[in-house]
Amino acid sequence: MSNIKKVVLAYSGGLDTSIILRWLQDNYHCEVVTFTADIGQGEEVEPARAKAVAAGVKEIHIDDLREEFARDFVFPMFRANTLYEGEYLLGTSIARPLIAKRLVEIAVASGADAISHGATGKGNDQVRFELGAYALKPDIQVIAPWREWDLLSREKLMAYAQTHGIAVEHKKGTKSPYSMDANLLHISYEGVVLEDPWAEPEPDMWRWTVAPEQAPDKPLYMELTFAGGDITAVDGDAMSPAQVMAHLNQVAGANGIGRADIVENRYVGMKSRGCYETPAGTVMLKAHRAIESITLDREVAHLKDELMPRYASLIYNGYWWSPERKMLQAMIDASQAPVNGVVRLKLYKGNVQVVGRKSASDSLFDETIATFEDDKGAYHQGDATGFIKLNALRLRIAGKKRPM
Numbered sequence: 527m528s529n530i531k532k533v534v535l536a537y538s539g540g541l542d543t544s545i546i547l548r549w550l551q552d553n554y555h556c557e558v559v560t561f562t563a564d565i566g567q568g569e570e571v572e573p574a575r576a577k578a579v580a581a582g583v584k585e586i587h588i589d590d591l592r593e594e595f596a597r598d599f600v601f602p603m604f605r606a607n608t609l610y611e612g613e614y615l616l617g618t619s620i621a622r623p624l625i626a627k628r629l630v631e632i633a634v635a636s637g638a639d640a641i642s643h644g645a646t647g648k649g650n651d652q653v654r655f656e657l658g659a660y661a662l663k664p665d666i667q668v669i670a671p672w673r674e675w676d677l678l679s680r681e682k683l684m685a686y687a688q689t690h691g692i693a694v695e696h697k698k699g700t701k702s703p704y705s706m707d708a709n710l711l712h713i714s715y716e717g718v719v720l721e722d723p724w725a726e727p728e729p730d731m732w733r734w735t736v737a738p739e740q741a742p743d744k745p746l747y748m749e750l751t752f753a754g755g756d757i758t759a760v761d762g763d764a765m766s767p768a769q770v771m772a773h774l775n776q777v778a779g780a781n782g783i784g785r786a787d788i789v790e791n792r793y794v795g796m797k798s799r800g801c802y803e804t805p806a807g808t809v810m811l812k813a814h815r816a817i818e819s820i821t822l823d824r825e826v827a828h829l830k831d832e833l834m835p836r837y838a839s840l841i842y843n844g845y846w847w848s849p850e851r852k853m854l855q856a857m858i859d860a861s862q863a864p865v866n867g868v869v870r871l872k873l874y875k876g877n878v879q880v881v882g883r884k885s886a887s888d889s890l891f892d893e894t895i896a897t898f899e900d901d902k903g904a905y906h907q908g909d910a911t912g913f914i915k916l917n918a919l920r921l922r923i924a925g926k927k928r929p930m
Contacts, residue, residue: 539574566710617712626658738876755862
């Protein structure tokens with residue numbers, strides 16, 4: 527890549543990307559453009575600007591992408607009730623296609639030759655960033671320092687930082703020992719004690735949720751309003767997608783909701799143990815399934831459930847911008863037209879219970895048919911005899927062939 531003159535770096539201002547910035551300057555002798563995204567990680571992103579200026583960066587992008595992230599990525603994913611391997615709400619995975627999109631947009635606007643990221647060669651994020659970038663700009667060049675350099679330990683990174691005068695936080699107790707990633711949807715923890723799948727997470731690791739046993743003794747009730755499959759109001763107050771998520775993170779986290787301890791199968795082949803806090807996502811998934819339960823046709827709901835694991839894998843593996851994900855999304859979005867109404871939830875000590883659901887215009891629940899009382903002829907129970915016999919026909923024929 528000797529033709530590289532300008533690179534757009536996904537830059538957080540932390541140790542890894544600060545070192546990458548200097549490493550790119552020294553090894554590629556190129557101009558580095560920095561891009562820092564605010565996707566609701568809960569930390570101030572402006573300090574990254576001062577660090578980039580100190581490193582000699584002339585073009586600095588700091589973008590507030592919280593609303594776009596929630597509206598165009600998280601909410602569409604939740605219309606599918608998405609879970610990876612039955613547990614993971616895809617908090618890290620769903621943020622990567624947006625970051626890849628902005629990297630490419632900035633590269634095009636600034637005339638850059640390449641993009642760069644701080645994902646390691648062992649993880650999923652390198653795949654997600656690069657598949658997204660190539661889908662959006664096929665001729666883009668990508669520099670992944672972790673696949674090129676020999677700084678493969680924290681000690682080597684710290685030594686490089688000291689040699690090159692890169693400021694690093696040294697105060698004891700101010701930095702988490704875990705590898706962490708946060709956005710509006712979740713915060714994740716990996717490394718240290720979590721590398722032993724038998725070891726219980728340390729109680730003081732969790733940042734967004736109280737322990738369920740320390741949550742309030744009084745349950746909290748809330749109502750979520752849905753329109754077209756998306757939450758549009760909480761307790762009657764209209765909110766944007768990002769506002770919904772921020773509010774639910776706070777309320778659900780205070781009630782001990784959203785913790786998960788998972789061993790997952792990475793796309794690159796290894797198993798990895800991670801812990802996650804996803805308060806808003808946990809509530810959103812429960813509520814969305816509840817409103818679908820009274821508004822979706824049975825076969826539509828079952829087909830969505832059958833396709834969901836494939837959809838989840840596409841997102842987890844980095845194929846958000848693929849034609850197959852877009853095709854599935856079109857089907858999912860079409861199914862959401864009748865998903866309108868209100869769900870009432872009870873939040874209590876780590877649990878989310880659905881205690882009510884209603885839809886004035888789109889409910890398929892018919893009390894006159896479902897009742898255990900006299901339905902006044904709305905459902906003829908005798909019709910079930912023929913239904914059962916027809917469905918039993920193949921079983922009876924096969925049964926006659928078996929010896930007694």
